[in-house]
Amino acid sequence: MSAAVFQAKLWYAQRISAMILGICVAIHLIIIFYAIRGGLSAQEILGRTQGNLAFALFYEIFVLACFVHAPIGVSNILQETFPNSGLAKPISWLLAILISTLGTTAVIGVYSGGSL
Amino acid sequence: MSHTDLKVKVWRGTDQGEFVEYLVPRISNQTVLDVVTYIQRKLDPTLSYRFACRVGMCGSCAMTVNGVARWTCRTHVSKIVEGDSLEIAPLNNLPVIKDLATDMREFFNKWKGAVGFFKGDQTRHDDFAKVEPQSEERQLANAGIECIGCGVCYASCEVVEARSNYLGPAALNRAWTLSNDIRDVQQIERLRAVAGDAGCHACHTQGSCTERCPKAIEPTASIAGLKKLVARAAVKGSKWGKL
Amino acid sequence: MISRPKLDYRAKSHLSYFAYACHRFSGLLLACFLPLHFLMLSQSLRGAAGFESALGLTDLWVFKLGEWVLVILLAIHLAGGVRLLMIEFGPWRGLRKGWVQVSILFAIICGLLFLYFAN
Secondary structure, three states: OOHHHHHHHHHHHHHHHHHHHHHHHHHHHHHHHHHOOOOOOHHHHHHHHOOOHHHHHHHHHHHHHHHHHHHHHHHHHHHHHOOOOOOHHHHHHHHHHHHHHHHHHHHHHHHHOOOO | OOOOEEEEEEEEEOOEEEEEEEEEEOOOOOEHHHHHHHHHHHHOOOOOOOOOOOOOOOOOOEEEEOOEEEEHHHOEHHHHOEOOEEEEEOOOOOOEEEOOEEOOHHHHHHHHHOOOOOOOOOOOOOOOOOOOOOOHHHHHHHHHOOOOOOOHHHHHOHHHHHOOOOOOHHHHHHHHHHHOOOOOOOHHHHHHHHOOOOOHHHOOOOOHHHHHOOOOOOHHHHHHHHHHHHHHHHHHOEOOEOO | OEEOOOOOOOOOOOHHHHHHHHHHHHHHHHHHHHHHHHHHHHHHHHHHHHHHHHHHHHHOHHHHHHHHHHHHHHHHHHHHHHHHHHHHHOOOEOEOHHHHHHHHHHHHHHHHHHHHHOO
16 A cells, blocks of 8 residues: 555545534533532542443444544644654654543443442 | 835745845835835845736735735735834745745646546637536636746645645646636546545645735635536446446 | 744634634534543443442533533534535535535534523
């Protein structure tokens, strides 16, 4: 796969993940507004998410979409702000790893509520 | 005739230099080109600048006026003057030959690099090509066809500034019009040329090109068209072959 | 002797560039925030009690301010992102400047809603 084709695919992946995120973020904002009424407690959060497969699937899709979308965006910023520095690839990969591992951990965490 | 003078700062030098201030009598209906011409003819004959038609058809007189790329022959001083001051500099993103004249070779080389030129496979012995004027492709091509290569969009683009190999809005706009030309036979080479970060995918839709084009062409639209065309070709293949 | 001028704020003082700048800035901050957000949420693995004590950290006013700012950044990035998707994938209707104004309004509304619902 040539460099140009790879760039084209990255662009496409970022836009597709953007479409998914558009829906996820809109739903997430609604959930945020609903959840923060009367304050936020661990009990309340887990009460909604623990054992709830729909929530778990929704948020895992959310995490995976972020995992694609954010690192590509950050890579572009780094390439343009610090050209030829070699920073773009390692930092965006680091972000990708952090988002996928910490994100999935978080989803497992709120699904299981600590009872693993 | 007004007796107040304009304070006009003009860039003198090459990529290194300084702004020199000249006092130019203010006249009604004066354009920025009139001001530059006055300076060169009456105040300082060593000033270098470009112009040709002086009626807004050729694009040669494009310069940076108060930080914004414009055609100086079509820019009335009264519209953009700040108090009684003007700042005139060469077009951004292009090397300066001298004073207000820039080296446009990289601009036109990128045009070539984007395969922004036509190549057909018919000869004088063949029948005329039949291009339906109302067809979607022809209308898309027509929307961008009036570009005269003045460089204002290229000079206004921050991505051109940030990425030295980015082909730029004018080259990509021309590539798009040719992608929609059913007679052209270099489509797959063109798609390869405009793919990637040197090409259409580096565009961040800042829209400065569309905002500043003196002919109201919208390179942002053309580049958006290319992005879709190339992405589809990269993933699924195009009607002209695999990328 | 100085260097020739580069593109400055005068070249970028138009609505579409402002929309780009907001989108890039909000995206960058959200990207930095995301790992921390997931780290906090993964404290739920410690069970309700452990999660509650980790959440206690967010009672500090600086976190409350941060949450409010992040909701606004999220709203900006979402609205700006939808505008970009419309420009790149939708029928061409110019730089969608009306959409930029709607985005700003949407972000303000989200900010206000957050203040209204939070205690």
